[in-house]
Amino acid sequence: MTAPIDFRAFRIHNDAAGYRGGIETMNTEALSAGEVLVKVAYSSVNYKDALAGTGKGKILRQYPLNGGIDAAGVVVASTDPHFKEGDNVLCTGSGLSETRDGGYGEYIRLASSWTIHLPQGLSLRESMILGTAGFTAALGLLRMQDNHQKPALGPIAVTGASGGVGMLAIDIFSRAGYEVHAISGKAAEFDMLRDLGASECIDRHQLTFSSKPMDSARFGGAFDNVGGAMLAGLLPLIVPYGNIANCGNAGGIAFDSTVMPFIIRGVSLLGIASAGTARDQRDQVWQHLASDWKPRHLDRIATREVTLEQLPDVFDRMLAGDSFGRTLVRVGNV
Structure with missing residues (x-):
């Protein structure tokens, strides 16, 4: 040395x-x-x-x-x-x-x-705009697709959409061909979220969830930064065999739900733990981020x-x- x-x-x-x-x-x-x-x-x-x-x-x-x-x-x-x-x-x-x-x-x-x-296709600066936040969003997409998530299942709800992870998730998922619905409590930033690729923006403060264990399916899947009541509210709204990838707990570490979305619709809840991701998956994610999933903004x-x-x-x-x-x-x- x-x-x-x-x-x-x-x-x-x-x-x-x-x-x-x-x-x-x-x-x-x-x-x-x-x-x-x-x-x-x-x-x-x-x-x-x-x-x-x-x-x-x-x-x-x-x-x-x-x-x-x-x-x-x-x-x-x-x-x-x-x-x-x-x-x-x-x-x-x-x-x-x-x-x-x-x-x-x-x-x-x-x-x-x-x-x-x-990876070729990324600068050092770009790699750190992505950083753990972009890696986490892309790892969520990778795990969802490994579990058969497809654009045809319907829009992906992205929670915490105005944060770094959420904004990158909007860009990454839309770049990969998914319709994205952004959920955020910062309505003043909705124009920016649409520019990143969100086709619809939902004000978290005006979002109400049903108390039913199952409700009309609204989303093909979700990338959730929030956890807590948000995660519980999303589960009954996911289409059959859709996935929710959860990577955060800004809304709390506990959530109150039922098994109905899992046993009736086959919904999957996927945990995204980016810090200790295996090397082969880590390499795969960064190759995607430098090419077909590279955010445009x-x-x-x-x-x-x-x-x-x-x-x-x-x-x-x-x-x-x-x-x-x-x-x-x-x-x-x-």
């Missing part, structure tokens, strides 16, 4: 002095172990990053660590022959900012087993670009519900 390098990072501590995160200078020798040393160009801000950076969620399993569950950059050195100096690479999830240093540092050391060569979805120093303000705004689209983090020049 190369000689030790000093660099800046947004590092999170939890010790006798309390929980805190901020910019520090550290050395590459202090980074988590791994075969691939990367100079980071971009990261992104996900809800999980805001929880980790503020301590309002139990995300990190050890301390101190650099924040950021996403990273993209250029290989500086590698002990794995599959990665060479100058290769463009990315990594999402895979323990970043949980059990190992994440992407909020000018350098990161990655395990080669979770490092992805940047990435620059519009990236509504903000910030530096490491600006992260605390971004975290606070995101946790307060004052965020829209994706926030890109410019980490370094490569």
